[in-house]
Amino acid sequence: MLSLYVDLAIGLILSFLLLSLLVSGINEGIVRLLAIRSKFLWAYLRDTMDGSSNGRAWLPAKIRDVFTALPFLHDPRPKHSDQPSPVESTMPAHESVADDAMTKLLYERVREIDHPKTGKTSISNIPPARFAVALMELAATDPNGVEGWLAKLKAMKSPLYGHLMGVWEGAQRDLDRFRQGVETWFDGEMQRLSMLYKRYVKWVMAALGLVVTLLFSMDGLEYSKTLLRDNGLRTGVAAVAAGDPATVNELKAKCTENVQLTDCLTETLSSPALVKIFDNAIMHITIPADGDPSINWNGGVWWDRLTTLSHWPGYLLTYVALLFGAPFWWDLFRRITGLKSRR
Incomplete structure (x- = not known):
């Protein structure tokens, strides 16, 4: 159970770190340009x-x-x-x-x-x-x-x-x-x-x-739930691999019809929760198994999320987290994972 919360903390910290770095990069670009x-x-x-x-x-x-x-x-x-x-x-x-x-x-x-x-x-x-x-x-x-x-x-x-x-x-x-x-x-x-x-x-x-x-429509609360579900799914896959067929039906329920369970699990495991935070952005990047990545307009889904009031508490959580800045989240990530900084 402890590892579940550690994974949740690391996932949230890493997502906030990536978005904070994006904010810092945009700011640095504006500062240099002007x-x-x-x-x-x-x-x-x-x-x-x-x-x-x-x-x-x-x-x-x-x-x-x-x-x-x-x-x-x-x-x-x-x-x-x-x-x-x-x-x-x-x-x-x-x-x-x-x-x-x-x-x-x-x-x-x-x-x-x-x-x-x-x-x-x-x-x-x-x-x-x-x-x-x-x-x-x-x-x-x-x-x-x-x-x-x-x-x-x-x-x-x-x-x-x-x-x-x-x-x-x-x-x-x-x-x-x-x-x-x-x-x-x-x-x-x-x-x-x-x-x-x-x-x-x-x-x-x-x-x-x-x-x-707002552009990424990053709902921090929803993302926390996604991390927990992602962790639970991977635990279920590990149980199936260990010889526990009781979880097969539960995993099948997560897959669409006419799709084999192995293909569904491969797609799910190759798309962790960290990647899914960009699925609801105004521009959606698709990386297919075969072919080149593509950038698609995702304005309809993005606008529906943006106008849904239930997402706004999560937006507020994400916004407050970004105000702490990338150095804060990097230091926190380093402390939790045990990484040592080089001076």
């Missing part, structure tokens, strides 16, 4: 180094605005350049917010790690140490050193001035401590930006989880 990570980074850098444009921040504060602004309305990334970093970057004498001069200067110092993507930079991560070195290279262009460079930032009304001035004073005007302070400050800012990005991804994953659940 370059969301890179847009998050450069929107933050524009706000931090040059300030907002016309009172509007490049990086929206609300998740609702992020969904509409960053993917579609505007692209905060600089244009891609295949040239190496210049020997020296010159600070502008006068700068307006629309010019984004500081962001462009920063890109000049880090564009060696860039590669083109639709004409815009694809840089989505700048290590804190590289960012600190880039700012030190910019500060070295001023004959008065860091203090003269900070004075220019103040005259340009760059928001970066307030952050760096505090770091400079805390470093007691020591260049090495100032570089380390900038690195620590930028690392903290990247952690804050990552929290905002995770909030964005959380809502995307929730929406994708709902779409996947």
